Amino acid sequence: MSALVFLEIRLKFIVVMSANRVDKTVRTGYNVSYHTKQNRHRRDGIVRMDYIINAQDAQVLVSADGEVVALEDRRYDWKERRERNMKLYELYEKAGYPDYAVRAKDCATFLEFATPDGGERKLRTANFCKMRLCPMCIGRRARKSAWKLSKVLDLVEAEHEVKFIFLTLTMRNVVDGKYLGAALGELTDAWDRFLKLRPIVRSVRGYFRAIEITRGNGITKEDKGYHPHIHVILAVDRDYFSKASRKSGKYLNQSDLVLFWQKALRVDYLPSVDISTTKAKRKRGGVESASLAAAKEGAKYPVKDDDYIDPKLPEDRAIEILRDYTEALRKRRLIAFGGWMKEAAKKLDAEDLEGGDLVHVDEDDVIREDVKLLIERFCWHFGAGDYILSGREISVPLSDRKGSGTKYLKEQKEKLRESGKELPNGRQWSEEWAKVQSEKNARGGQAG
């Protein structure tokens, strides 16, 4: 359900409620005064009271003191990203992409969270635009890709005697943005040629590669324009760094790699090649696994939204950069797997690293739907420029509902869990259950 439909339904509801007398007028921290109406409803045998206000076509819940509840989430910087989205909306309008502009404006205007008793609040549903350059979606997708990729690397580690090496392969900067797309094409072609070089074939067992573009700082003469490059995680045999490997030529040193990359790139200059090994990183609250650390590095997003959403950037320049990125990245596959990594990605259904929903971006995001949940909905309030609580209810677990599909859903969940696939979110579950119900009704309500 899109935020608009949601709001429309809510508005109808408010019209129905408008027979209620106005309880009081409150002033809020947002410098707007609202009329509130008391709304009593019964759920779980408890009479709950919400104060509903209707402000600029949006429903808002306030406390009895008239306090507006804004979204606070230490796990994600929603508000800041939404503000950047509004900037992207403006830039896309001015750059002549009205459709993209609307999508940026409407991205994540509706967020639904679920909190189990005594547990942590987690995102349950949201309307993400999924555009590659969207500041809201960039952050979510980067986390999701890193998580999926770390699973792939874990599986490769479990199945093979492997070591991972991290490579960054670069080319000269592209000064004129209109050649950026062509440069990305050259990079991927060069990568394909690189893989076919005999020493590479001999030493490399698998790879993950991702294209990234950064923007030069423009301060030095050399650092002008765009800097397209490839991040690679290479899988090599465990004995790759051994003395024997160094003797036999299985081990490829820095200067070898530069020459191979130069050959593949078909250039007359020596391109820069950066090599590092992946190590477990010490993190607050424990040690981050080597594969997750590598994945985070490798699955970095193709561009940084700071490159075009920066208050210090003159607007015409920002528009130009946005246009260059949009055109260069359009319909381009930016990531690829090979060898051991490809096999593992296939097994985990993770080949499409960029795809999938952006609601559940890592393991911590899985919501148990078989317990009682407090559901809270936040809508982006364009007037206030913040996420404001717009709905709150208790969701009763399926097992406590009459004639529930608990058994069916439990079985489905178990199947998915066994196959190692991603668990669907709450909405997908309810859609699935609705489908089962309608099939059952179609059969004349017979037990099935």
Ligand SMILES: [Zn+2]
């Ligand atoms: Zn988005």
